[in-house]
Amino acid sequence: QAPVEIQFWHGLPQPLGGQLEQIVAGFNASQAGVKVVPSFRGSYPETMVAAIAAFRANAAPHVVQMFEVGTGTMMAAGRAVKPVHELLSEAGVTIDFNDYLPAVRGYYQASDGRQMSMPFNSSTAVMWYNKDHFKRAGLNPEAPPKTWEEVAEALKKLKAAGIASPMTTSWPAWIQVEQVSAIHNVPLASLGNGFDGLGATMQVNNPLMVRHMNNLIAWQRDGLFKYGGRDNAPDALFPAGEVSIAMASSGLRSRITREARFEWGTAMLPYYGDVAGAPHNSIIGGASFWALNRGPQGGRNAAEWKGVAEFYRYLSNPEIDAKWHMETGYVPVRRASYQVAKSAGFYEKNPGSDVPIEQLLRGGEMTPNTRGIRLGGYVEIRNIVQEEMEKSFQGQQNGQQAMDAVVQRGNAVLRNFERQNRG
Numbered sequence: 046q047a048p049v050e051i052q053f054w055h056g057l058p059q060p061l062g063g064q065l066e067q068i069v070a071g072f073n074a075s076q077a078g079v080k081v082v083p084s085f086r087g088s089y090p091e092t093m094v095a096a097i098a099a100f101r102a103n104a105a106p107h108v109v110q111m112f113e114v115g116t117g118t119m120m121a122a123g124r125a126v127k128p129v130h131e132l133l134s135e136a137g138v139t140i141d142f143n144d145y146l147p148a149v150r151g152y153y154q155a156s157d158g159r160q161m162s163m164p165f166n167s168s169t170a171v172m173w174y175n176k177d178h179f180k181r182a183g184l185n186p187e188a189p190p191k192t193w194e195e196v197a198e199a200l201k202k203l204k205a206a207g208i209a210s211p212m213t214t215s216w217p218a219w220i221q222v223e224q225v226s227a228i229h230n231v232p233l234a235s236l237g238n239g240f241d242g243l244g245a246t247m248q249v250n251n252p253l254m255v256r257h258m259n260n261l262i263a264w265q266r267d268g269l270f271k272y273g274g275r276d277n278a279p280d281a282l283f284p285a286g287e288v289s290i291a292m293a294s295s296g297l298r299s300r301i302t303r304e305a306r307f308e309w310g311t312a313m314l315p316y317y318g319d320v321a322g323a324p325h326n327s328i329i330g331g332a333s334f335w336a337l338n339r340g341p342q343g344g345r346n347a348a349e350w351k352g353v354a355e356f357y358r359y360l361s362n363p364e365i366d367a368k369w370h371m372e373t374g375y376v377p378v379r380r381a382s383y384q385v386a387k388s389a390g391f392y393e394k395n396p397g398s399d400v401p402i403e404q405l406l407r408g409g410e411m412t413p414n415t416r417g418i419r420l421g422g423y424v425e426i427r428n429i430v431q432e433e434m435e436k437s438f439q440g441q442q443n444g445q446q447a448m449d450a451v452v453q454r455g456n457a458v459l460r461n462f463e464r465q466n467r468g
């Protein structure tokens with residue numbers, strides 16, 4: 046009998062995309078009843094748009110990899126989504142979600158605690174730095190800057206040592222707005238960043254964010270900071286040796302280990318040294334897997350859902366999760382996987398590879414400002430953030446004006462989403 050085919054769309058470029066497809070190949074080789082067919086559909090935002098369009102055309106994939114900021118939109122997508130808890134119970138497959146890290150599991154659970162999507166490639170953002178550049182600038186390569194004040198000093202020294210663009214950031218909205226807010230325990234939006242309801246409003250025009258935007262604007266003007274584009278477009282700059290400091294996903298490790306021809310280190314994201322209570326934990330990024338109906342009429346049979354459930358069971362295996370973590374820099378999503386990596390001596394052999402995990406745990410208990418973001422239409426709001434940052438870097442507005450514009454335009458998106466999705 047031919048195996049059940051499961052279409053799986055993902056949004057990871059190389060080398061990560063190939064590594065993910067190897068995991069799929071491992072699943073396909075592990076049994077004969079199900080064949081998962083992976084397909085790269087462009088960036089995370091492109092993959093999300095493609096999946097929604099395909100659903101409307103009755104041709105959705107069984108599983109789509111969706112970046113974390115699409116979560117609010119997917120939670121409200123109703124019958125388009127087959128929730129994980131329902132999928133597993135119908136298929137008779139058990140996954141121990143209690144063993145998953147609360148920050149990861151909670152991100153993808155409905156407010157009643159039921160699992161909506163399948164956690165897999167969770168990351169956080171870290172600070173990658175070029176030790177060769179640090180040495181050239183007379184900076185201690187084993188003591189990277191901890192605060193933004195120290196970062197600013199280091200950037201000046203790196204510039205003086207001839208580095209044309211000492212710093213960049215990938216994912217400008219995720220790292221310079223969402224992470225900076227969480228690390229200082231400042232709300233990005235009301236109602237616990239949207240976790241507590243659809244009525245949330247944007248709150249980024251606060252003194253911390255305005256200060257930070259004004260700093261980025263000044264550093265860019267002075268040639269200390271290079272705006273490298275939206276989303277993951279700046280990812281290439283660090284492994285190419287063009288910048289000394291890059292704030293980027295922990296998953297960039299995969300590319301850095303393959304491409305960098307210099308000594309590099311991993312450090313935690315900086316914080317403002319004069320903000321009481323900082324630093325708090327950073328938030329997760331990356332993606333989770335959503336099971337989709339074929340179209341508005343449903344269109345799936347029990348064997349297909351069972352196939353998806355078996356695929357998820359495989360992904361939840363701590364050996365598989367640990368392998369993915371160790372090969373890519375994404376964090377282990379289960380405690381058991383973290384143990385597998387520890388027992389393998391991975392962290393001793395790869396100094397700095399535990400920085401993302403430590404940073405997610407920094408500062409004790411999570412607060413409503415450090416759990417993450419659950420805003421419908423947030424993918425659109427991220428683009429607004431990036432647009433307003435770009436206007437600032439072009440000298441058209443200051444940090445206050447940029448953050449005021451994000452609040453005003455972002456709230457329009459939120460109210461529109463609320464109107465369309467309130468029960």
Ligand SMILES: O=P(O)(O)OC[C@H](O)CO
Pocket residue numbers: 089112113114166167168169216219277294295296329330331332
């Ligand atoms: O590059 P990733 O997979 O760590 O994802 C980064 C951001 O969280 C995407 O929203």
